[in-house]
Amino acid sequence: MRVGFVVGQFPMLSETFVIGQMAGLLRRGFKVDVVCNGISDYNFADRQQEPLATLLARTRDWWGAAARFRPTIGRLPPKVYDKASTALDMSSVARLNECDVIVAHFGHNGARAARLKKWKRLVPPIVTIFHGYDVGVPLKERGLSRYGDLFEHGALNLTVNDYFRQVLVGAGAPEAKVAVHHMGIDLKKIPYEWKSWRGATLQLISVCRLAEKKGVEYALRALGRLRVDAPEVDWRYTIIGDGPLRPQLEALASELGIASQVSFLGSLPHEEVKQWLKRSHAFVLPSVTAANGDVEGIPVALMEAMAAGLTVVSSTHSGIPELIEDQRTGFLATEKDVETLASRLRFIAERPDECERIAGEARRKVEAEFDQQALDDDFARILGRFARAG
Numbered sequence: 001m002r003v004g005f006v007v008g009q010f011p012m013l014s015e016t017f018v019i020g021q022m023a024g025l026l027r028r029g030f031k032v033d034v035v036c037n038g039i040s041d042y043n044f045a046d047r048q049q050e051p052l053a054t055l056l057a058r059t060r061d062w063w064g065a066a067a068r069f070r071p072t073i074g075r076l077p078p079k080v081y082d083k084a085s086t087a088l089d090m091s092s093v094a095r096l097n098e099c100d101v102i103v104a105h106f107g108h109n110g111a112r113a114a115r116l117k118k119w120k121r122l123v124p125p126i127v128t129i130f131h132g133y134d135v136g137v138p139l140k141e142r143g144l145s146r147y148g149d150l151f152e153h154g155a156l157n158l159t160v161n162d163y164f165r166q167v168l169v170g171a172g173a174p175e176a177k178v179a180v181h182h183m184g185i186d187l188k189k190i191p192y193e194w195k196s197w198r199g200a201t202l203q204l205i206s207v208c209r210l211a212e213k214k215g216v217e218y219a220l221r222a223l224g225r226l227r228v229d230a231p232e233v234d235w236r237y238t239i240i241g242d243g244p245l246r247p248q249l250e251a252l253a254s255e256l257g258i259a260s261q262v263s264f265l266g267s268l269p270h271e272e273v274k275q276w277l278k279r280s281h282a283f284v285l286p287s288v289t290a291a292n293g294d295v296e297g298i299p300v301a302l303m304e305a306m307a308a309g310l311t312v313v314s315s316t317h318s319g320i321p322e323l324i325e326d327q328r329t330g331f332l333a334t335e336k337d338v339e340t341l342a343s344r345l346r347f348i349a350e351r352p353d354e355c356e357r358i359a360g361e362a363r364r365k366v367e368a369e370f371d372q373q374a375l376d377d378d379f380a381r382i383l384g385r386f387a388r389a390g
Helices: 013-027 052-057 064-074 078-097 107-118 133-142 145-153 162-170 216-229 246-255 270-278 300-308 338-350 352-369 372-389
Strands: 002-006 031-036 059-061 101-105 126-130 156-159 178-180 202-207 235-240 262-266 282-284 311-315 331-333
Touching: 002 013, 002 078, 002 107, 013 031, 013 052, 013 372, 031 052, 031 078, 052 059, 059 064, 064 078, 078 107, 101 107, 101 372, 107 126, 107 133, 107 145, 126 145, 126 372, 133 145, 133 162, 156 162, 156 372, 162 178, 202 216, 202 270, 202 338, 216 235, 216 246, 216 338, 235 270, 246 262, 270 300, 282 300, 282 338, 300 311, 300 352, 311 338, 311 352, 331 338, 338 352
Parallel strands: 002 031, 002 101, 031 059, 101 126, 126 156, 156 178, 202 235, 202 282, 235 262, 282 311, 311 331
Antiparallel strands: none
């Protein structure tokens, strides 16, 4: 069975879950083709190693040889650009029609494929996976009307959480065509290891892009509050990742008087990140809805931290409550609620024994619902059903 993936730039460091899903299908005997919006030259992985070697050998730019004109075409007026880009998309139709089913990651890529389906140029059924940005931003701008063709001509819309499923159905997607399919993690690569901080410094960590929706500002403000309310609590906070807000966040840490307890390490290689996680006790990610509407799906970083035995602190944002139950598998506060975040962090600092129980429950939650192997099996069954229907 041949699956055609329609994605943005490929490969992308921030979208390793896409490569993971493709690799899962390859291991199950599927053939995979990739049609992308530009082949990335970002060298974050060895392209001669599997699965990238096989995937890149089967990757084609939407526009083929005309891809070199993408910057010029991108400067055209919107209506002219739409016509030109759709005409160029036709150059990949023959390749996609060799597939049994199309999988589009992100709603805008599904809509792109659905436009060709509407014009009866694309034959295979389209399965689209919605992740977050593709729901929150258009919803904030002018609703989800841009997905009208996709809702009509797509075979199935998969959302990474139930919150997105409800949003799509509310926007007019037929309920029978919308289902939840979580992203997951490879639990075989993440051993569970509980580490108590009784009598030691509580090591807090965040690993994320320093962008608005990650909510690092509110983690810093909560720690500033904790320093005032409980100066006897001994903690350190390590932030791994880079992004547009780093200068403002560093300035905020100084303003709050906690700069000596906060380290900004920037982006690090994956192996170094793993070592920092092993040295840490609690993972902090109090996500918020960004001003442009951007939202999380269910952050993979939270799943990985829970699997590894860290106590997690996050927010009642988007699909996160589907992963974390407050005071059972982790700790939650409403978005931007600095006071509650501070109280949750103080609870963690003062009660490591209770957090051990919570960490154990967290690992069991991830094993039950976010195991990549089981999710890949489910995904293969879904595609098999739609390919036969097609």
